[in-house]
Amino acid sequence: MNSRKVVGLFLKTLAIGGVTGLLTSFFVKAEDYQEYLSPFNFMELIGLIVFFIGLGLVFSVVSQTGFFAYLFVNRLGLGLFRSFWPTVQVLVIAFVAFDLVYFPYQATKGEVSILWYLLMSVALLVYSWFIARIKAKETNKRAFIPALFFMVVITTVEWVPGLRTEGTDYAWLMIIPLLACNTYQLLILHRLQNDATGSNNTTKAKKA
Template sequence: MTSRKWVRLFLTTLVLGGVLTLLTSFVVKADAYANVLRPFDFFELIGLLLFFSGLGFIFSIISQMGFFAYLTVHQFGLGMFKGLWPAIQLFLIAFTLFDLVYFRYQAAGKGASVWPFLLTALGLLAVSYIVAYVKRKETNAKAFVPALFFMVVVTTIEWVPALRSDGQDYVWMMIIPLLACNAYQLLLLHRLNNKEPHNN
């Protein structure tokens, strides 16, 4: 990938993260916007918009760091484990989904329902499967498992700071731009390279 294409990928992903986080904040942080609209405070509203946009830029950068780390780990895995690498990735996907449900449920304490955690993991898997399927259709069959691994495992690792927070606001505010940015980078990579990748 040329430096010009990398800059394009970086900037478009940055904008995507900022815009989606800002849009998500209108729903997740509706009370914060209500406080500055009644009574109307222009400067505080601008401050909120800048804050959530900046937060989205940070989420986007986390996504991009995860993407390039994934590319390195993937090549390392191919070189070290060779034919076993797809099976190892599937195991890590299963473990991550189990972790996303079981350990979060245990941390929630007594009286908590397992269903929100289960539905969250299933939602992540469903979105990841769709993205991996598109990647496979646009490239080759070998790209499916690595794409699914990236969307499930790497996204979850990037999501950890929000998952460890006390409230649920930032859990949802972070996962939407992360999923979008990760999917965008994954599906744009082979187009920027102008050739069909192998195992990307």
């Protein structure tokens, strides 16, 4: 990809993070908006909106950092494990799915029901499976496991700060932008690469 496409990817992903962060706050932090709507306080309301947009932008940057880290890890894994890399990824996915239930529950000392963490882990796996199927369908079957690895493992690693906060509000405020940004980056990457390849071929044909 050329620099223009990289910058475009960054800005679009940033926008997705900001928008989803704001939309999520309408549901998760509805009481905060209600406080400034009744009685109506325009400046405080604008400040709250800007805060949640900014929070979404931060999570978008976290997502993009994780995405480029994943591209490096995937290349490194292929070099180290070669044909065993898909098996290693499946084992890591299983380990992370278990940890997503066990360790946060232990950290809260039972204050949050384990059912919440079970549902959270299952929901992430189901969503990731769905996205990985789309990725594999649009590219090739071998892309399924790496895509599932990215959506489950990398998203969970990015989500750790949100899981460490008290309650579930900021966990929700973080995971929705992360999933939106990660999904967009994963599904747009091969399209950008195909466009770049097509442009290069066209340029070569013109020169010939």
